[in-house]
Amino acid sequence: GYARIDHDRVRRRGFAEVVYCEGKTPEQSAEILARLAARGESNVLGTRADVETFELVRHMVPDAEYHPVPRAIVVRRGSERQIGSVMVLAAGTSDLRVAEEAALTASVMGSRVERVYDVGVAGLHRLLREIHRIRQARVVIVVAGMEGALMSVVAGLIDKPVIGVPTSVGYGAQLQGLTPMLSMLTSCVPGSSVVNIDNGFGAGYLAHMINELGEGVHGHRED
Amino acid sequence: GYARIDHDRVRRRGFAEVVYCEGKTPEQSAEILARLAARGESNVLGTRADVETFELVRHMVPDAEYHPVPRAIVVRRGSERQIGSVMVLAAGTSDLRVAEEAALTASVMGSRVERVYDVGVAGLHRLLREIHRIRQARVVIVVAGMEGALMSVVAGLIDKPVIGVPTSVGYGAQLQGLTPMLSMLTSCVPGSSVVNIDNGFGAGYLAHMINELGEGVHGHRED
Amino acid sequence: GYARIDHDRVRRRGFAEVVYCEGKTPEQSAEILARLAARGESNVLGTRADVETFELVRHMVPDAEYHPVPRAIVVRRGSERQIGSVMVLAAGTSDLRVAEEAALTASVMGSRVERVYDVGVAGLHRLLREIHRIRQARVVIVVAGMEGALMSVVAGLIDKPVIGVPTSVGYGAQLQGLTPMLSMLTSCVPGSSVVNIDNGFGAGYLAHMINELGEGVHGHRED
Amino acid sequence: GYARIDHDRVRRRGFAEVVYCEGKTPEQSAEILARLAARGESNVLGTRADVETFELVRHMVPDAEYHPVPRAIVVRRGSERQIGSVMVLAAGTSDLRVAEEAALTASVMGSRVERVYDVGVAGLHRLLREIHRIRQARVVIVVAGMEGALMSVVAGLIDKPVIGVPTSVGYGAQLQGLTPMLSMLTSCVPGSSVVNIDNGFGAGYLAHMINELGEGVHGHRED
Amino acid sequence: GYARIDHDRVRRRGFAEVVYCEGKTPEQSAEILARLAARGESNVLGTRADVETFELVRHMVPDAEYHPVPRAIVVRRGSERQIGSVMVLAAGTSDLRVAEEAALTASVMGSRVERVYDVGVAGLHRLLREIHRIRQARVVIVVAGMEGALMSVVAGLIDKPVIGVPTSVGYGAQLQGLTPMLSMLTSCVPGSSVVNIDNGFGAGYLAHMINELGEGVHGHRED
Amino acid sequence: GYARIDHDRVRRRGFAEVVYCEGKTPEQSAEILARLAARGESNVLGTRADVETFELVRHMVPDAEYHPVPRAIVVRRGSERQIGSVMVLAAGTSDLRVAEEAALTASVMGSRVERVYDVGVAGLHRLLREIHRIRQARVVIVVAGMEGALMSVVAGLIDKPVIGVPTSVGYGAQLQGLTPMLSMLTSCVPGSSVVNIDNGFGAGYLAHMINELGEGVHGHRED
Amino acid sequence: GYARIDHDRVRRRGFAEVVYCEGKTPEQSAEILARLAARGESNVLGTRADVETFELVRHMVPDAEYHPVPRAIVVRRGSERQIGSVMVLAAGTSDLRVAEEAALTASVMGSRVERVYDVGVAGLHRLLREIHRIRQARVVIVVAGMEGALMSVVAGLIDKPVIGVPTSVGYGAQLQGLTPMLSMLTSCVPGSSVVNIDNGFGAGYLAHMINELGEGVHGHRED
Amino acid sequence: GYARIDHDRVRRRGFAEVVYCEGKTPEQSAEILARLAARGESNVLGTRADVETFELVRHMVPDAEYHPVPRAIVVRRGSERQIGSVMVLAAGTSDLRVAEEAALTASVMGSRVERVYDVGVAGLHRLLREIHRIRQARVVIVVAGMEGALMSVVAGLIDKPVIGVPTSVGYGAQLQGLTPMLSMLTSCVPGSSVVNIDNGFGAGYLAHMINELGEGVHGHRED
Numbered sequence A, B, C, D, E, F, G, H: 001g002y003a004r005i006d007h008d009r010v011r012r013r014g015f016a017e018v019v020y021c022e023g024k025t026p027e028q029s030a031e032i033l034a035r036l037a038a039r040g041e042s043n044v045l046g047t048r049a050d051v052e053t054f055e056l057v058r059h060m061v062p063d064a065e066y067h068p069v070p071r072a073i074v075v076r077r078g079s080e081r082q083i084g085s086v087m088v089l090a091a092g093t094s095d096l097r098v099a100e101e102a103a104l105t106a107s108v109m110g111s112r113v114e115r116v117y118d119v120g121v122a123g124l125h126r127l128l129r130e131i132h133r134i135r136q137a138r139v140v141i142v143v144a145g146m147e148g149a150l151m152s153v154v155a156g157l158i159d160k161p162v163i164g165v166p167t168s169v170g171y172g173a174q175l176q177g178l179t180p181m182l183s184m185l186t187s188c189v190p191g192s193s194v195v196n197i198d199n200g201f202g203a204g205y206l207a208h209m210i211n212e213l214g215e216g217v218h219g220h221r222e223d
């Protein structure tokens, strides 16, 4: 009764419903994940999952994996081909949880992912040293807390779509991430857009969609 | 003294600096636009421009165009080829100003643009009737004021990147666009991202970049 | 000394004072509930009650019931007749706590309640499949977290009063429910109104009052 | 191109699309209103309309009426029967604009409307003197600015659904109506719900729907 | 080193510095309280104190008292005369903590205090029944959470200064007390003013000062 | 129809209803003021009135006065006795409008008013020089914009009730007065309370009530 | 009566009171400026002054100057020596008003001022090209609207105190400057601090004080 | 992989990267601190560190110190010379944590630090008694919670740069420090600027930079 899985989603959008485990009981999350895995139409992903939920899933789906940094559950049921690539940047070490959620999501969906971490604007040369490599990617995710200035700086230096992910890292006027979120939204550099605070999942998902376009995968799955 | 034009931008990002005319004197805006037009490296765009600014520009650049709905100035100096396409949806008639800014920007940068307007969720069948056509585009811009629910509904029905543009259309709890902005950022549907309130320009710019990727234009212009 | 029960309320409003147990000591809540049960003029309801409070109540009122999902205490002292009906929709599994508080309240007051859960706009066909059944109800409660877009979509499809209940399900820009609350208040679809975040109780109460009107129960109890 | 009238709305929801004239050009508003009037399936309503818009409408639809206090345009094309009733309360004289928008909307849709104005809680006896009359109505709209306390007081005294309409009347901490809006949403009295700030239209619309239910009009128009 | 007691305060303002124990270590709070008690110039009050702090104080000052509801420590060192009176109203049982802090403060400073609790506007007759008694007081404190409407209603019925104390009782749009705070500040009834959320102490302190004025105590202590 | 004057107010609260002219038409305001003046039971006050409203009043009530700084209309119909006193402090010259509204209100109600203006904390010695005189008053109103620090400083130096009036003077982070309002509410000095931003009227009204208490005027008018 | 000039300020703080002309009548501003000029103890500055105010001042003080970009009035009465230097950076042309207010203030107080304008992070090379020159200054003011990222980038590249001035340039999520203000306050780069939105004056004033310290001017004027 | 230490920072900015331990695992923080200590180019500082992190560091760096009040880790690797001085003021005992973070930071960087604590404006004479001593410092840090009025008062009395540090000490309308932050930003006294809420570190860092300027240390380290 409580869950009405959108089994049509793989056909319509190319990837199974992703389960947001926060606010569900471990039993609810596990059951939904197991049912999605059983269909086996695409890789299966559960985000914001604790270890207790994972243990329940593993009982039902022995090959399920747990990724502790992004707190995610993955069941591999799709092709292993990886296209791309998607670049994930993180401003500081404290932003890793979110960056890894983005990287895992894009990867599970089929993108090749590269990472450049701890390149906040406090020491700009660290970023500039990697800029050539960053420019090779098809789409760039910038994960940053504090004031989120990294996103504007990156967007100004490259000519690919940039997805900003503000994080809740910081305190006081950082307002649990509202400040970098507002900051990224009012960036003086065009070519970027923003997802919700700490929403690594959403950024990885969108990055993969853009990456697919660049590969010449032109969908219209529904039709 | 007051302006330091980023003439390197065409090489670095593929399109000349776009002039945000609000908060500049008409003289300042006009001079910058004329100097960019004189270089002739790409089309030139000035946004949020009033007629007075346009008159000054026209004196210096006779073939400049004024687009009254989005209040934009255009000088054609680039190729006329159009790739694509970019789809622009608008929820209501009052959102047209912003929708047209997005459409013009993408078009001036080189995208073929399609429009589907007044398809707010109050009469869902209007949207569903067009959904097949919407799915043909490479990237979809959704312009919506009030509560901005249209973006989630569209993103749930297609498998292409969606760019949400919240508008300030509404009153009271709409908070001059903050409500649809927050709403779009917390959408329960992945595959979308958000630009600033009323920022048709930013949406059109990003949409064109994604559209280019889909065309196989793989940049790395700088290198 | 601490509580001044409004014993006139059944006569004036048709239902006994409902006890909001949060912020009261278990002893205070239990005593008030027991005194209301002792009068036996109508069913008795305590919301946001923990198990400790319930144990105290059960000592004094052996036939008291505890409903763990909505965390509510009920003592049946009224008629068993149920009129109706009230429809409760929930966007996601995480919204169940609130949806069940709404459903229980309406039911305890005398409404027949129907439920359609997990019909968020990410997979619209799930909602459309049930729309005929939803239209049969006299009044519809829509419980939704994230951006709350479900309420507008439902209101646009039916011709009955819709009560929106924003929930605190989500994170970041969801602002503990402020975002769907603002969103529902600025809905582009008329025919709806909104209660406080997570206030399933208030929605159920109002829905029952409207349902009663539809039954031809025309009150003026006071006079 | 700019407007896609939802002509299905009368069948689906019992009343034609209401035109929100703010943010549209007078020409756009007038044309839409004229087209709706031409179909003649129900009364036609345009809200937030200025006199210039009305003059354009009158050219095309000679029997159009203008209501200056709520700034609304009405074209009568429906039945003249009035059911009900809907009671509209206003806390102060400055709230009249909004109260009259609510009253007009309910009336144009087919409800008999009664008014009790200037009964703010500063002089409670004014309200108490009218309470018997207020209790006769099927549904009560409470329009109040400042802190909006009137809604709670009224809801506590009657047993009918109450619709709160916060207004932007006040200054400073009144926050253009956010304060009474939040206040009404957190009312300690159940049986009420809230619409957007200054949204007399939405309150009147919903009140009529509830009033209809009380009349035994049980819709399911779509089916 | 950490504390610089303002020993001049009794002479300047008629009452010793009151110790806000939150955010201090128990040792710091206890030492300051003991030093104030040792001077013995007036009663001594510590607010927001936990039992651990009290135990430390009792070691040094055996006749110290602990008041668990308002979580306050009192050492009696002043006159026992009580003038007055100060009336404390509370809207609901959950507001008692704050109401008792107000009552204790005024009493410890030398006011006779009366209490009327659980008279929220949901059952107005409960308040009206006590209104005669309320009018006898010199100054009235109104403690209310949720939307705080009680303050306006009381102020409209009496002709004495009213001090509003918004509380954090409620959830969602109540915003931890910001809503009743804003509400009380924008009250449509003059003759009232507001202190910080949950600040029973500040209300009791001010009430006593006003009460003293009414007694003909005309200070100018400093001079 | 639009106004229901609370003629009972003089008996109940000692002063006629004060008319808030903002948001009323000049005709509405003028008529209400004239009717109050005609009863002649107390002085009559209209706040936030423009000259146009005053001209209409003067036609009907030739002895009406206009006070341009606070934009208020006064009709003298009460006793001329003045008790007191009430002290009005203003931090800066830009706060005068509000300070004069407070001073006029208290004076029209029967208080003797003293003024000390332009004593902001930037030059503390200006305040200290007047502190002896300030201590003579029964109650002190502090009008301050910017950050509103003056209120805390004054309250710390005297032993009389202090009423803080935050003003909207300032820009940016001053948030149209929200900053000094919040600041005054969280003052580290007890003995003060706060009214709405720019609400000189409310401060003057309350100050007079407190002043009256100090005079031994003990009301209970209603009984 | 309305103004109490702090003539002690030159002795205490080294510079005469600066007049904030907004919210004062032109007559009030002009008179205060003229009186300060008459004392002739230091240069005199009036900020946010319109031309009307200036014309009044010029009548009384013929050598007064008007600076239209920052809208400031200056009367030279101090030494002409200039120490330094203070560097003023501006992100965009629209920030000039504020940048020039900062530059003028520091200069009028006695600092040599250098300017580097239009070096926003969208074209980082423009900034990097000037970084050597920027490093020569003793203190750097960064004026930036939109998201204000320039301040962090600059602070990371130099080893001098940085003063951030957020401006209200931008729209939507820029929140009239709150976004860059919050952004600068949560900068991931230490060595900076922030003044109010658009407060060029405050930045210039503080910069001069720091510059003076670097010159070996060690004040203690008061003593 | 996770950390990219900015080893260039000592050369560029004169002090090693300071490690913000919140949001990092103890292992991550400890490793970074140990690597910085190993280079031995300057003192090393870790802020917001818990004891567990310190224990890990001590294993690797036996002479590391832990400062429990500001929760900081220090490793001495720089010169012991102290210039200055920097004055740290705290309004109340509850602000000590933040004040000590500021004092420690400035001291570890090479400043001589003086402290004057518990001098809030409630008892102004405590501050005035120390004002002569405060004036001797080169730069003054003011740490204050509640409404933060102390900063304005101090800035008005001295002629040195003032750095305001709002703290989260307080409740309700204090908004976890937003109120004193906004308050300090809108101070009516020039010569001050503000850092983030509770950011003692940032204030100490900046104070040291200014102190160095006053010593004649003129950097341009990079060049």
Ligand SMILES: Nc1ncnc2c1ncn2[C@@H]1O[C@H](COP(=O)(O)O)[C@@H](O)[C@H]1O
Residues within 6 Å of the ligand: A017, A018, A019, A020, A021, A047, A048, A199, A201, A202, B188, B189, B190, C092, C093, C094, C118, C122
């Ligand atoms: N970490 C996440 N953040 C935001 N949305 C998510 C996340 N994980 C899953 N979702 C989406 O949230 C929705 C939750 O749906 P459900 O699991 O049915 O409650 C799905 O449509 C997912 O696409």
Ligand SMILES: Nc1ncnc2c1ncn2[C@@H]1O[C@H](COP(=O)(O)O)[C@@H](O)[C@H]1O
Residues within 6 Å of the ligand: B092, B093, B094, B118, B122, C188, C189, C190, D017, D018, D019, D020, D021, D047, D048, D199, D201, D202
């Ligand atoms: N005054 C009003 N306030 C809020 N919504 C309105 C108002 N007037 C009309 N509407 C609704 O707003 C929507 C506007 O649609 P449109 O006229 O197509 O832009 C319609 O669905 C109307 O139901």
Ligand SMILES: Nc1ncnc2c1ncn2[C@@H]1O[C@H](COP(=O)(O)O)[C@@H](O)[C@H]1O
Residues within 6 Å of the ligand: D092, D093, D094, D118, D122, E188, E189, E190, F017, F018, F019, F020, F021, F047, F048, F199, F201, F202
């Ligand atoms: N300047 C003012 N600010 C706030 N309230 C006011 C002001 N002037 C009058 N009022 C109050 O506002 C209420 C307005 O009532 P009315 O004039 O009936 O709309 C009255 O109760 C007055 O006491």
Ligand SMILES: Nc1ncnc2c1ncn2[C@@H]1O[C@H](COP(=O)(O)O)[C@@H](O)[C@H]1O
Residues within 6 Å of the ligand: A092, A093, A094, A118, A122, G188, G189, G190, H017, H018, H019, H020, H021, H047, H048, H199, H201, H202
């Ligand atoms: N307590 C603190 N508050 C604010 N920023 C800090 C604090 N401690 C260190 N930082 C800065 O925060 C940044 C964090 O960098 P990282 O340690 O690489 O994540 C560094 O540039 C530090 O200068």
Ligand SMILES: [Mg+2]
Residues within 6 Å of the ligand: A003, A004, A005, A006, A017, C092, C093, C118
């Ligand atoms: Mg689901």
Ligand SMILES: [Mg+2]
Residues within 6 Å of the ligand: B003, B004, B005, B006, B017, G092, G093, G118
């Ligand atoms: Mg530029």
Ligand SMILES: [Mg+2]
Residues within 6 Å of the ligand: C003, C004, C005, C006, C017, E092, E093, E118
């Ligand atoms: Mg009760």
Ligand SMILES: [Mg+2]
Residues within 6 Å of the ligand: B092, B093, B118, D003, D004, D005, D006, D017
């Ligand atoms: Mg339409």
Ligand SMILES: [Mg+2]
Residues within 6 Å of the ligand: E003, E004, E005, E006, E017, H092, H093, H118
């Ligand atoms: Mg103290």
Ligand SMILES: [Mg+2]
Residues within 6 Å of the ligand: D092, D093, D118, F003, F004, F005, F006, F017
């Ligand atoms: Mg009235």
Ligand SMILES: [Mg+2]
Residues within 6 Å of the ligand: F092, F093, F118, G003, G004, G005, G006, G017
């Ligand atoms: Mg002055």
Ligand SMILES: [Mg+2]
Residues within 6 Å of the ligand: A092, A093, A118, H003, H004, H005, H006, H017
């Ligand atoms: Mg680092």
